[in-house]
Amino acid sequence: MPEFREIDIDVLHPTQLTLGLAEVTRRAGIMRTLSRGELRDLLEDKAVPYVVGPKRRLYIVDHHHLCRALLTIGHGTVLLGEARADWSSLPLKDFWHRMETEGLCWPIDVDGNRRPCVKIPDHIGQLTDNPWRTLARGVRGKAYSNEDTPFQEFMWGNYYRSFMTTRLLEADIDLAEKTAVKLSRLDEAQDLPGYLGS
Incomplete structure (x- = not known):
């Protein structure tokens, strides 16, 4: 112990x-x-x-x-x-x-x-x-795999922020999560930890 x-x-x-x-x-x-x-x-x-x-x-x-x-x-x-x-x-x-x-x-x-x-x-x-980090945590497992990488959710959240607006996060979190899952499969995300492929 x-x-x-x-x-x-x-x-x-x-x-x-x-x-x-x-x-x-x-x-x-x-x-x-x-x-x-x-x-x-x-x-x-x-x-x-x-x-x-x-x-x-x-x-x-x-x-x-x-x-x-x-x-x-x-x-x-x-x-x-x-x-x-x-x-x-x-x-x-x-x-x-x-x-x-x-x-x-x-x-x-x-x-x-x-x-x-x-x-x-x-x-x-x-x-x-940081609502982008919250979004990334909400789709972990569906959008990308959980890796033992420090600040993984922040990296993914920063990626999602480059495609979406804060207004979407505030207005429709379900749509934001569905969009995040789709964005996670793009080639642009392949260098992020936990990328699952397209």
Whole structure:
């Protein structure tokens, strides 16, 4: 049995600018129905991988939605998983460059624009909504396969954003999902993780 370290979510630093708030709400709803033991099992299964950064701050590289959902239900701790790297000796600028090079951060905003990594908020609670990421999560499995690739849903969401409007997402999510499934089979998507082919 692995030993898990319980830690306050407040001390963990995000590595992305946005998340899908609808996904957070969905997960929080499920978590509210779990017993204490079931929640513990979930947290052990979803132990949070991280990188040690400058000043020995912990930067999480997955499970941002889990952490935000836990905060939503008033649960302030999570379990730490694998330490992917210790780059605490690097200056902040070099640290973020290494994080980007290794694909361990996603400094892309909701409009698909790259932002300086230092603009990534310090706290999970400060991440803003990205409906494109929500769309991508909603069609995962139907449109593309789930791969163990960091920020996979963001990559697909960014792809869908280049073909659709936010108005469609707001007006008819069912049509947006059907459109996303069709777009996922185009040759233009073949370099994205989990591409299923045409």
